[in-house]
Amino acid sequence: MAQRIKVASYNIHKGVGTDRQRDPARILKVLQEVDADIVCLQEADLRFGKRTSVLPPFLIASHTDYVPVPLDVQHDSMGWHGNAILVKNGITVESHDIIHIPCLEPRGVVTATLGIGSAQVSVFGMHLDLSGLWRVRQARAIATLADSARSDRPTMLMGDLNEWRANSGCFREFGKHFSVLDPGPSFPSRRPLGRLDRIMHSDQLKATGCGVHRSPLATTASDHLPVWAELSIG
Template sequence: MTKPAPGPDQPPIPVRLVTFNTHHGVGDDDRHDLPRLATLLASVDADVICLQEVDRYYGERSEDVDQALLLSRALDMQLAWGPAIDEQRAGTKAADAPRRQYGNALLSRLPILISDVHRLPGTGEPRSALRTMVELDGGALWITATHLTTRSAQERAAQVSTLAGLHTEPMDTGVLVGDFNTEPDAPELDALRQRFTDAWQLARARNDQAGWKFWQSDAGMTHPAGSPHRRIDQVWVSPGVTVAGAYVLDAEGASDHLPVVVDVEVRSGV
C-alpha cells in the first residue's frame, strides 16, 4: 500500500532533545558521581539525550564502570554507543573481555532504528560521530552526535566537512549536536551552516535557566559551568525540523559544561 503524502494539516511531531558534555561524570567538586548525573538527566524529561565524554571501563577516574549502560538502565532508555577511543584493557586477553572506551552516547525513549559510528579526521585525541535514526509516530529523526577537536580550526573544519557529508538529501529531518569546541559563527563551521541552522537562533523561545547572570539570559553560554562565557555546546537542525524552544540548564555541579535542552518539531510523514 502506498503511504499517503503528508497533508498541510498534519501537525509536526514534538521531540525534546538534550546535549551534554558530562566530563565522564566528574563534577566541579572533582567527584565522580553517576547517580547525581542520572538524577539531573531524569529531571529534564527528554525523549533523546546525547552525551559526550562518556567512559566505559576507562579506569579509576570513573570507577572503571560502564557509564553508558548504567545511565541507560537508570533512565530506562535505549542506548546507542559511539566510541572515539577503543582500546584493549591492560591485563586482558580474552576476545570477549570489555574494552577500555570513551566517546559519545545516545539515550532514547524512542525506538532506535539505525546506529553507526564514523571516525573523524585529525591528529591527537581520536574523535568520532555517532549517527542514529529514531522512530517517531508518523515520522523519523536522524541524530548525529559528536565532539570536535580542540587542536586547531583547520582540523575542526575537516571534521565538520565529514559530518556534513553524513547527512544526505533523503535525510530531510535531522539534527547535529554536541561539543564543537568553537563558537557557532566560527569560520570552520561554514560547511555546517550551508546545510543546517543553529537551533538556538531559530528557537521561538530561549532562556538560560542557570540563573546566576540575568544579563546572559538569552546568550546560550555553556562553558565553563561555573562562569560560562563560551557557547560551544550546540544543536543544529535541517530544514525539516523547527525549534519551539532552546534552554541552557544548571548542571548542578555534575560537569564542567552546562546541558542544552532543545524542543524540536519534526515534519511528519517523512
C-alpha cells in the same frame, strides 16, 4: 499533526563534577531534570584502559527511562570515542553506526536513525577537536554525511563543538546545510562563557525553543551544562 520532541546534548566530563568527585548517579539526575526524548552525550566513557562506560547500564535501567543506542564497538563502553546516544523507552532504533572523521586527537561521530511515533529522524552526536583547523575539516566531513541523510529524513546534529568563535570556523561549515541553534553559554558550568555546546537541524524540523539547563545540580555535576532544544517534525 506535527510530532514534537525535545533533544539535548551534554558533555558529562566522564562523570567528574566541579567538586572533583565522579558521580554517575548525579549525571542521571541531571538528565531527569532535562527530560529530553533524545540525548547525545560526550565524554561518556573513560579515556584509558577498557574505556568503560561512565554510566553503568544497571544505573541507567534502574534510575531512568533511557536506553543507550547499542553502538557495538567495545564490550564495556557505551559510546565511540566517548560519544553516545540515549533515547527514551518507546523510541525505536532503526539503525546505528560510527563514523571516522579526520582528527588530530582521538575523535569520532555516532549516528542513529530513530523512529518516533510515525516519524523517522537521523541523529548525529559529536565532540570536535580542540584545533580550529581540524574542527573545520571535521565539520565539513560531518555536514556532508548529514546532508545526505537529510534527503531521506529530518536530521539533527548535536555535541560539544569546542568552537569559541561566534559565527566562523566550524559554524560556517555546518551553517551551509543546517540551522545552527545558539542555546547560550554552557561552559564552564559554574560561570558559563563559551557557547561550545550546540544543536543543529535540517529544514524539515522547526525549533520552537532552545536553552541551557542550569540548576544547582547541573552546575556541579560536570564542567559543561546541558543544552536542549524543542523541535517540531512536519
